Amino acid sequence: MEPLERYRPIIDDFEAFLEACRRPLGTAVRVNTIKASVERAIAVLSETGTAYERVDWNPRVLRLETDSPGSTWTSFHGFTYGQEEVSAVPAGVLDPQPGERVWDACGAPGGKTTQIAALMDDRGTVVANDNNLGRLSALRFNAERLGATSLAVTNQDARNFSMKPFEFDRFDRALVDAPCSCEGTIRKNPDALEDWSEDHLHSVAGIQKGILRRAIQTTREGGTVVYSTCTFAPEENEAVVQHALENEPCEVVDFDLGLEHSPGVTAWDGEEFDPSLEQAARIYPHQNDTGGFFVAKLEVTA
Amino acid sequence: MAGDDEPIADGEAAAESDDESVVESDGETAVEPDNETAVEPDGESLEENVGQRFDRLPATAAERRVEGRATREEVVDYFADRFGIPAETFEEYTFWEKGAGKIWIYAGEAPSPIEIEAIGMTCLRTRQEHWKPTTDFVQRFGRRATDCVIELSREEARAFIDGQDQDLEWNGDWGYLIAAHEIGVGSEGRPGRDGEAVEGAALEPLGVGLYVHGELQSVVPKGRQRSVSDRR
Ligand SMILES: C[S@@+](CC[C@H](N)C(=O)[O-])C[C@H]1O[C@@H](n2cnc3c(N)ncnc32)[C@H](O)[C@@H]1O
Numbered sequence: 311m312e313p314l315e316r317y318r319p320i321i322d323d324f325e326a327f328l329e330a331c332r333r334p335l336g337t338a339v340r341v342n343t344i345k346a347s348v349e350r351a352i353a354v355l356s357e358t359g360t361a362y363e364r365v366d367w368n369p370r371v372l373r374l375e376t377d378s379p380g381s382t383w384t385s386f387h388g389f390t391y392g393q394e395e396v397s398a399v400p401a402g403v404l405d406p407q408p409g410e411r412v413w414d415a416c417g418a419p420g421g422k423t424t425q426i427a428a429l430m431d432d433r434g435t436v437v438a439n440d441n442n443l444g445r446l447s448a449l450r451f452n453a454e455r456l457g458a459t460s461l462a463v464t465n466q467d468a469r470n471f472s473m474k475p476f477e478f479d480r481f482d483r484a485l486v487d488a489p490c491s492c493e494g495t496i497r498k499n500p501d502a503l504e505d506w507s508e509d510h511l512h513s514v515a516g517i518q519k520g521i522l523r524r525a526i527q528t529t530r531e532g533g534t535v536v537y538s539t540c541t542f543a544p545e546e547n548e549a550v551v552q553h554a555l556e557n558e559p560c561e562v563v564d565f566d567l568g569l570e571h572s573p574g575v576t577a578w579d580g581e582e583f584d585p586s587l588e589q590a591a592r593i594y595p596h597q598n599d600t601g602g603f604f605v606a607k608l609e610v611t612a
Numbered sequence: 613m614a615g616d617d618e619p620i621a622d623g624e625a626a627a628e629s630d631d632e633s634v635v636e637s638d639g640e641t642a643v644e645p646d647n648e649t650a651v652e653p654d655g656e657s658l659e660e661n662v663g664q665r666f667d668r669l670p671a672t673a674a675e676r677r678v679e680g681r682a683t684r685e686e687v688v689d690y691f692a693d694r695f696g697i698p699a700e701t702f703e704e705y706t707f708w709e710k711g712a713g714k715i716w717i718y719a720g721e722a723p724s725p726i727e728i729e730a731i732g733m734t735c736l737r738t739r740q741e742h743w744k745p746t747t748d749f750v751q752r753f754g755r756r757a758t759d760c761v762i763e764l765s766r767e768e769a770r771a772f773i774d775g776q777d778q779d780l781e782w783n784g785d786w787g788y789l790i791a792a793h794e795i796g797v798g799s800e801g802r803p804g805r806d807g808e809a810v811e812g813a814a815l816e817p818l819g820v821g822l823y824v825h826g827e828l829q830s831v832v833p834k835g836r837q838r839s840v841s842d843r844r
Contacts, residue, residue, distance in 0.1 A: 345752065346796075354796035358842045380618075383795060386773055386838045387816060388751055393617040411721070421617045433704070435720030446729060451835065452618060454733045457752035459705065459719040463730035477723045 313506040314493065317542050320575050321594060330596035335497040337379050339390040340398050340421075341370045342456045343428045346389035358383050367568030367598075371398050388455045393421045394498065396569075396593055396603040400487055400538040401425040403565050403607050408433040410482040415468040415525050418445030420452040422487050427458040437481070439464045439471065469520035473528060480530035488518045490539040490546050494602025497595060511545050518550045526558040526610055535560065535608040540601060544578035547604040548590065552583045559612035562586035567605075570597040574606065666716065666731050668724035669707040681709055682738040690736070690743055695790060696758030708732070713739030717749065744788050747819035747832050754790045754817030761790045761815065762828065766842070769793040769818055775837040777829045791821045791828065 311328060318324045341351045348369055355362050360382050361375035373395070376382065384390040401422045406412045408431045417423045418440035427436050438453070438461045440446045446465055453461050466472065468486075473479050491511050496502045518539070525535050537554075539546055551574075554560060562584070574590030576583045590606035669684045670676045676683060687707050691697040708716045708724070708731050718732030735749035745754075754761070762782055764772055771778055772791050782789070792815040819836070822829040830837075 350796050357796055358840075381838055381840055383840055383842070386818075386836075386840060387795075388748075391618065397617050419616060419618060432719055435722075448618075450730050453730075454746075454748040455751075455836065457733070457748065459717055459732040459752070461730070461732065462718075462720055462722055462726075462728055464728050475722075475726055475728050477721065 311496075311503070313503050314496075314542070320544075320578070321542075322572065323596065326596040327594055330594070330599065331496050331602075333497060333595075333599075334500075335394065335601060337374045337376060338365075338393060338395045339372050339374055339379050339384070340393045340425060341372065342388055342391055342424065343370065344424070344432050344457045345387065346384075351384050351389040354384050354387070354389060355382070360384070365395060368395075368398055368402070371395055388457055391421060391424060391452070391456060393425075394495075394601045395598075396494075396540075396600045397421055398425065399567065399569070399591075399593070399603060400485060400536050400605050401429060403538075403567070403605055404483055404485050404534060404536045406430050406434070406436075406483050411435045411437070411478055411480075413437045413439065413471075413481045413484040413525065413528060415439055415471065415484060415486045415521050416488055417463075418442060418449040420449035420456075422485060423449065423461060424453055424456045424458050426485065427453075427460050428456075430460060432458060432460045434460055436461050437464060437476070438462070439466055439468055441465065441467045469517070469524055471524050471528060481528055481533065482530060483534045484525040484529050484536075486518075486522050486525045486535065486537045488514075488521060488537065488539050488546070488550075490514060490518070490541040491543060492540055493542045494540040494593075494595070494604075497601055511543050515545050515550060518546055519553045522550055522554045523558050526554060526560050526608065529610045531559075531610055531612055533610045535610060536605065537608065538603065538605045540603055542592070542594075542602055542604070544575050544583075547592075547606070548574050548576070548578065548583045548587045549581065551587060551590065551606045551608070552581075554608065555584055555586075558610075560608045560610050562589050563607050563609045564589045565591075565605075565607045567591050569593055569600070572597075574604075664710070664727050664729060665725050666708040666710045666722075666728070669709060669715070680712075680739055682707075682713075682715060682736075687715060687736060687738075691745075691753075694788075695745075695754070695760050697753060697756045701753060701756055705732075707735075709738075713737050742787055744831075745790075745820055747836055750790045750817045750820055754792070755815070757790050757817070760784060760788070761792050761817075762821065762823065763815060764791055764793045764818070766793060766795075769795075770840055770842075772818055772821065772828070772830045773832055773836075773838050773840065775830050775832055775834070777827055779826055780823075780828045781826075782823050782828070786824050787822065788831075789821050789823050789828070790817050791819055791830075792817045 417438035574587040593603040715736040717735040
């Protein structure tokens with residue numbers, strides 16, 4: 311928990327925050343509407359004796375009373391995907407529409423990719439990319455179990471992603487669910503902070519900046535780019551978006567979020583960020599009894 | 613990544629096999645070759661093109677350029693003739709081949725040929741005497757099937773998805789069948805858009821079985837097999 315001390319100045323009710331970080335996280339699943347309606351998935355859970363609870367902010371997210379969500383009938387049928395509750399946030403903010411072209415720059419193992427496909431009724435083109443081939447094979451396995459037919463899977467470094475395999479040269483939307491220091495997953499992985507160092511944070515921030523810039527470059531004017539991480543460090547969040555604002559044609563835009571959250575920060579460690587970054591969302595574990603998350607929504611302006 | 617939702621194989625998967633491998637469930641990690649091979653030894657071991665190249669299937673035999681390649685017409689006819697899945701089901705999809713005989717179904721845009729890792733989902737093995745649909749394909753599209761669907765009890769379904777072969781009565785054709793069961797009935801079927809149900813579905817497809825000599829062999833791939841125990 312020690313590394314988290316640095317966030318005391320920016321987190322309200324820091325003691326409640328620490329307390330929540332120490333509590334283990336329950337099991338949540340997302341209903342895969344490519345294969346089943348929420349009603350159907352719930353009917354199967356009830357019939358087979360798996361207790362669930364609906365969350366109020368998203369009709370497709372359920373909390374399950376089981377330690378093995380993979381050994382349920384709903385999982386076998388691909389009706390549900392085990393996913394942390396907050397992980398369902400960024401695809402919703404991206405708001406992809408059926409028929410669109412969407413890039414998931416860091417897609418593996420496919421939780422958000424398949425959620426994007428589901429939100430598009432599995433119609434359109436979702437380019438699911440990751441630079442790690444092993445993780446990509448996990449993505450493919452998961453995508454087939456969930457029945458997603460709209461994915462084109464690529465294995466590239468997202469920082470210099472080439473559009474060459476495709477006939478179009480811009481996406482309508484892009485999601486950058488970036489590799490990060492994962493501080494916000496501490497409730498699920500008690501050793502998440504074991505290798506924590508400020509150096510690591512800075513080096514991963516360099517990668518994040520490169521990927522976010524490429525996502526903006528490959529998205530059409532008026533298109534949407536969502537940037538998300540499961541970490542609290544402003545170096546990996548607001549500072550990365552600030553870098554994009556300074557170097558690419560884009561602006562931060564507002565979005566609705568049915569979960570309690572705090573605004574993005576506008577100053578950190580002697581650095582000032584654009585005031586528009588307040589429209590980003592910081593989700594802390596104590597606010598909704600979830601994992602931690604950061605989400606920013608950008609509109610491409612040229 | 614510590615941040616992963618469904619867990620990933622720790623040794624970072626044996627990458628590039630085309631098998632339905634890897635991942636998921638409760639820390640139980642399966643990176644296994646496709647055990648569908650066990651069923652039909654001869655046509656099954658696919659040689660993949662190293663170049664990861666996908667070619668769109670020709671519409672009809674008249675447009676066929678590559679020896680032995682199935683046509684779109686043949687594929688759609690196969691699903692209709694064998695399983696009664698209406699041809700219209702596939703109107704907005706394209707079919708692709710990579711390597712020898714593995715067919716993929718795709719809803720998006722792409723030029724042909726295209727060299728990427730995957731396009732849509734695998735749906736069918738051709739270039740062997742008896743074509744074989746994949747488990748994931750029948751789960752996705754098999755609700756529309758009217759023929760060659762064998763209904764299993766909950767107990768039989770549990771054994772089937774655990775990979776077990778079973779002696780079962782079946783009066784129809786031998787060969788590949790869609791195994792299905794009744795589950796979660798009382799609610800309408802899948803939505804066209806989130807939450808809005810458009811079709812009822814009594815039988816839910818589990819996967820593909822091979823029926824011969826009074827026995828239904830489960831060909832659910834290893835990585836897809838599950839031990840499910842209902843609480844009731
Ligand atoms: C937070 S995870 C993505 C989780 C995924 N979006 C999901 O919902 O299942 C970050 C991913 O970024 C990938 N990655 C790291 N560096 C990358 C790069 N330069 N280009 C593309 N992907 C990268 C990692 O392999 C990892 O799979």
